[in-house]
Amino acid sequence: MTATTNRPGPGPISPPAKPNLLYRPEFRQAVYQILLAACLIFAFWTIASNVSDNLARQNIASGFGFWNRTAGFDISQSLIAYSNQSTYGQAFWAGLLNTLLVAAIGIVFATILGFLVGIGRLSSNWLIARICGAYVEILRNLPLLLQLFFWYFAVLKNLPGPRQSFSLPLGASLNVRGLYLPAPVPGPGFRAVLIALAIGVVASFAVAIWAKRRQRETGERFPVLWTTLALILLLPGAVYIALGQPLSFEYPALRGFNFQGGIAIQPELMALVVGLSTYTASFIAEIVRAGIAGVPRGQREAANAVGLSKGLTMRLVILPQALRIIIPPLTSQYLNLAKNSSLAVAIGYPDFVSVFTGTVLNQTGQAVEVILLTMLVFLTISLITSAFMNWFNKHIALVER
């Protein structure tokens, strides 16, 4: 009754009637929410029951029983053990990992290339700026599928056959079947080199933290870059030589139809990675350029005024602020790249869509289940990527006081 006791004004007036339950906003809101939820549940339930009824009526197998059945087909590239004796479930994982592989490599290359081109486009060097501009305009204005066809059918398919392969330095070979690299074979004691490398990495982190603190306290700078390089390269290198170079290489050699041994990289994978990363890089370049251009001019002038060099201005003043503008649209580009990798199906790379939504769907005939799972997988990949990028964005965001 606080409403009535606080009410100013003279004389006792009858307290306003307690509003009818129907007219209370909280009640109404709750009712609407419940109604909406009920409608949604009913809609989904109708769809689900229609699906199972219709499939049953048409004698089409349904359910996920196929998951553990033998697949009976082969996949040309798999990161997990997979043979034609494996199950559809294992084919699912093999395809998924192939997609993640392409997405991961593609994102790394696209980011590096995109940043280089984006910064290059702002260069004061006329030629570099124009080349980067032309790159962006050409690559982002051609359909991706066309570019994939170009890389696969026009470029890689014109390489010579296995018997006439190009020999590359370090014992690698390139031919129409792919890129063959020597595979490292660790000898006894190689583990010590890896341990040295790990120590080097940990130590360089420690040095970086120490140097930062020292600079904050005394203003003295420490050559972190050189120390880090020495720790990461020289320390394991010294151990490697001290132990008598315990690493040999298995070189690919032509045996029978193909090169055997070494590491083989399929032309499909190469075409897909090149196509996806150059295409996405053209968008990233524009995002980077926009990010840098979006940092107020005064920041650069202030950095000049306190005597920072051009490189330090870019690294310490411009980029950290530009990143705040760059990260959100960059996330969308990463998501696009991951989703665009499904175009792999056109050039024969065994990605998730090709293996699962292609072969598995066709061999089982269970379109509804397979398509549902596919959507779920892409949704999951995208949500995880964007959750990570959101976390990163929050991490680098300017802390406002």
Add this chain to the structure above:
Amino acid sequence: MKRATKLFATAAAVALTTAGVASAQTLDKVKKQGTLSCGVNTGLAGFSAPDDKGNWTGLDADYCRAIAAAVLGDATKVRFVPTTAKERFTALQSGEIDVLSRNTTWTLGRDSSLGLSFVGVNYYDGQGLMVKKSLGVKSGLELGGATVCVQTGTTTELNLADFFRQNKMEYKPVVFEKADETITAYQAGRCDVYTTDASGLYAQRLQMQQPDEHIVLPEIISKEPLGPSVRQGDSQWFTIVKWVHFAMLNAEEAGITKANVDQMANSTNPDVRRILGKEGEFGKGIGLGADWALQIVKQVGNYGEVFEKNVGSGSRINIARGQNNLWTKGGLQYAPPIR
């Protein structure tokens, strides 16, 4: 992406239609629409491929015409729907096509889990292996370690795995969605071997840049009975399509051809008279006109004619009748009698 959208749309159609398509009478639907929707290959010479004027030609395409002739009395009333190996079953399940006539292998798995029924075998085929002559390979058993180009969504993919496993050989498959891409990759040297049904190998070799440089190995590694299929649950339509096939075989056996069908209609031979609807009411029994078989032969031809025109001696592919000859001539083609 268009393909994926289409696939998704058909899947969604299967999922959402409350009135099951199977319960609809396909015959009534086809008669009402006045056209037959027939799923064919996107392009396989001899079976179904558009010619230079855009007309669909081939054995499977002519089966579509034969069904239209029997049901609608007009072999031209066909809407050809080109489907890839991957899309074909969803297209049939969703009701987008009334019959699938697309060099499709009849297997138990497909008969039991896809909601479709195969009506018969209009081409007895087997899977073959093609290699470049310059490779010097004479037998499929020498292919250990080879790379093989193959099309997705086919029995071919599975037979290939079986063949190499059985013979304890290693291989690398490179899988494409479309036949064109598969052949392009094979010709570019991406693979040592190209594999599909033997008839397809012969047909596609003709379209290669240098047909003489490729040979088909002697091994036939599987049996591939190819035939048309329809949705389950509509027995009337199933019977019609099945008997269109049988009518074409019976017509050949009885010597009724496109050229002589009108004279044969006056024949005294009771077999011929029954096929052509002069005796008995067999057309009515399956919901068609009395002249259903007569129209098939008159407008499309008997089985032998259709075979020779599209894949046999009358075509560039020039495949011998072999197993596809009538049972009376040492082949496997055998039809129950019309009586």
